[in-house]
Amino acid sequence: MIGRLLMVPLLAGIVTAAALPSPATAADAAAGKTKAKKCRNCHGIDGIAKIPIAPHIAGESAIYLQVQMKAFRSGKRTHEIMSVVAKDLSDEDIADLAAWYSSIKFKVEMPAE
């Protein structure tokens, strides 16, 4: 009976661990802002894209940003610029950059009907 009661939270823990990247170790948004110099020509230091083919990344979740940077680094996602830039990023760089860009607040304004 105890075994059965324990199983649900244990399984839930395994699913969570499998679905999400490992938590950012020592993510440092201030360091990320400095490291964002290599991102600024396309995404801006403020996360607002400077060119139409690049996305705005201000306020994206840290998880999303980390997953994408790691996908570019591993080759799962490809782009002529990002595949090159991401190759040189360490896990710490990725955590810091994600911490910086995710810390920027954004607001949207819906078009008039």
Add this chain to the structure above:
Amino acid sequence: MIGRLLMVPLLAGIVTAAALPSPATAADAAAGKTKAKKCRNCHGIDGIAKIPIAPHIAGESAIYLQVQMKAFRSGKRTHEIMSVVAKDLSDEDIADLAAWYSSIKFKVEMPAE
């Protein structure tokens, strides 16, 4: 001499045509807003993501959004949800959805130093 003068704009035209997707034909933001019902659970009708693994897409450029939807549709970019959703999108759907989400205005507020 005339040949030489003509060459620069002609080449510029070719480069532009090669670098950018063909212009959206009959992109209709209002139709896109209606079609965005299939996107809303993850990205919101307003382009603000409802789950951390999905990106906010409000205010992204129409070009960026079209390129990504087409990449998911062709298999160049993969994601367990988007690869399925994009498979059923026509070029017109993609143009309309991109027109809708790109029409939402996006402002950022930088974190205090």
